[in-house]
Amino acid sequence: MLDLGTVLETVIDSAVEGTVVVDANGIVVFLNKAYEDILDIKREDAIGKHVTEVIDFTRLHVVIRTGIPEIGEIQQIKGRNMIVQRLPILKNDRVIAGVGKVIFRNEEEVQDIIHKLETKVKYYESELKNLFEAKYRFNDILTCSPKMTELKKLAEKVACTNATILIRGESGVGKELFAHAIHKASPRASGPFVRLNCAAIPENLFEAELFGYEGGAFTDAKKSGKIGKFELASGGTIFLDEIGDMPLALQAKTLRSLQEKEIERVGGIRPRKIDIRIIAATNQNLEDMIARNKFREDLYFRLNVVSLAIPPLRERKEDIPLLVGRYLEKSCRDYGSPLKTVQPETMAQLQSYHWPGNIRELQNTVEKMVNLAEDNVLKPADIPKNIRGEHAAFEPFEQKLKNRTADTEKELLSSALSATKGNKKKTALLLGINRSTLYDKLKKYGLRYHH
Ligand SMILES: Nc1ncnc2c1ncn2[C@@H]1O[C@H](COP(=O)(O)OP(=O)(O)O)[C@@H](O)[C@H]1O
Ligand SMILES: [Mg+2]
Structure with missing residues (x-):
């Protein structure tokens, strides 16, 4: 025994x-x-x-x-x-x-252990920083368009402040690129840059993701709790991408946190102070969403302190050769092939395309062409079919006509809006159209109604 x-x-x-x-x-x-x-x-x-x-x-x-x-x-x-x-x-x-x-x-002996732990914590902190570090600077934003150059200047200027920024523009125009560059050029550059894609989070996980939770807050919760993105971004910048997709209930809690500068974890008892700069981005028409009660107006005002509207690629076609050149270079280097060039006719066709997917689409297209073309000089036939289109030959004229009509319409809308100081009811009356048509058109042209 x-x-x-x-x-x-x-x-x-x-x-x-x-x-x-x-x-x-x-x-x-x-x-x-x-x-x-x-x-x-x-x-x-x-x-x-x-x-x-x-x-x-x-x-x-x-x-x-x-x-x-x-x-x-x-x-x-x-x-x-x-x-x-x-x-x-x-x-x-x-x-x-x-x-x-x-x-x-x-x-x-204790100091020894503390030292060991500190080394480990420091290592994780630096790894985490890599993970949450902005990757691009203003120099990475290529452009030769006057409109974009102005926009870059404005963005650089507001980067130094702590102002909240709302970046607008179609998908693939470079909204995220701008957000990175702004953070990098700000006094918070050495702090974290944390991105949250509001369109990618299931609604039921949203609150925990953003605000974190205390251990034991709910059945599946981790014992140790979880830090939310707001807390992670403290000392740095949080980039709320696709803000239009944030659930309404979370919009209210987010607004409260932004105003109080503190957050409350799910299941937490006391609020925690946070020190963050907010950059939000969307390709949706928030004004329209407000009118349909899909977005909170008060949050909109809180976010829209500085508004940067990035023009789509088709409105700055002069950037196309510049970008094509850059992506040709990059793709050829990546594939280890000799540097390819494009025929003038090829470039002309690329410039006449309307690029609904903007720079992201252009990037993919050039990569595809480099991959598939046999010759080192890219010919119009090397352009993917969907982009060349069956009516490619007619497109410039058709497109021109459409653009002219659109430009005129946009001008009329803008002047009516400024005449009424942005009052939608009066604007609709003035133009003799009903309000929902007005909203549609404002959305179509990305016009803001707060002037
Ligand atoms: N002006 C630019 N110069 C160089 N690359 C750009 C530019 N604008 C966008 N890009 C590139 O195009 C892609 C899409 O940009 P992104 O910022 O993700 O667009 P968005 O967030 O508006 O959808 C990225 O790979 C980005 O690096
Ligand atoms: Mg994006």
């Missing part, structure tokens, strides 16, 4: 932590080898004495009286600070003994 008593005594005796046991009166009944070493006494000399006679600054006699454990306390023993723990041993609600333990013999 295993003699458990002997086994336990051996375990305790060979432990590196000093261990002392006292009875309910504070008389020492056991002292292990490690504690003998620490105190530099023999066990026989300690046993039978009151603990205060044996150990400096002990509080074990207090613990057996109060019944309250003391964990991780600093105690001076033999002139050195040690980390100790004192536990009452209870039986039927009565203290029958007390155990004192020296967990670390000196602060250096």
